[in-house]
Amino acid sequence: MSEDTELLHRLLHRDKGAVREFYQKYSMRLINFIRKRIASEQDTEEIAQDTLFAFLEGARDFTGRCSLNTYLCSIANNKIVDFYRKRRLKRIVFSQLPEGLEPLISELADPQKIFDNTLLKQKIKQVFNKLTPHYAQTLKLKYVEGRSVAEIAEMLSISFKSAESVLFRARKAFVKLYIEG
Structure with a gap:
């Protein structure tokens, strides 16, 4: 032995x-x-x-x-x-890149060949379903519809600073739920 x-x-x-x-x-x-x-x-x-x-x-x-x-x-x-996937995801989601949410995460997955697009779309939908409706709406306005922070503030009838704060918290919640899987 x-x-x-x-x-x-x-x-x-x-x-x-x-x-x-x-x-x-x-x-x-x-x-x-x-x-x-x-x-x-x-x-x-x-x-x-x-x-x-x-x-x-x-x-x-x-x-x-x-x-x-x-x-x-x-x-x-x-x-x-x-470790690198989680770190990269946090950096991407917390950034203020003007592109949509799905391409940001796809960019993470493609080099490592971790997820195919279908699985990625499913995971994003699952995460959005777990978010509070307010956070999901805010992220969709920003990343799916491409709205500016000022437009989001106006649509939600809140101040610009409040809209920035909601976006920050929504991104943070998204990252947490995405990582938890």
Whole structure:
């Protein structure tokens, strides 16, 4: 029985010492792997922790077709992709770009080949259905109809500053719901 197989066996049988050993053996390897792809040390450590935790949650799924280190790096790579996707989505949605909402998110998805257009449209519709009617209306006016903040303020009978504030909160709610999936 290899060292990794034995460690995995102990992890599956909830050996507390195995968790500590697993963490000591793989945490620095993962941090070094992630550090090459993520600039922030705090984000690097968080992704490493998320990776180790994700492995521990799904350890039963590990088939042994590759080394445990390779498997962990694969999980970490997926976490890194998620990190950049979420970061890019926040930047796009919080920006004041004049284009529609759907093209903004499509721009995010296309390079990574994560979603096809049909799935993306469905997800956007689902998020809009979860938003409060006021936020959904405000975002549709801005990004679907292309209205200016001044026009939105006039249509909603609120001040320009109030319209900016509502748009900010609506974007924030949209991002949160989109990320939560």
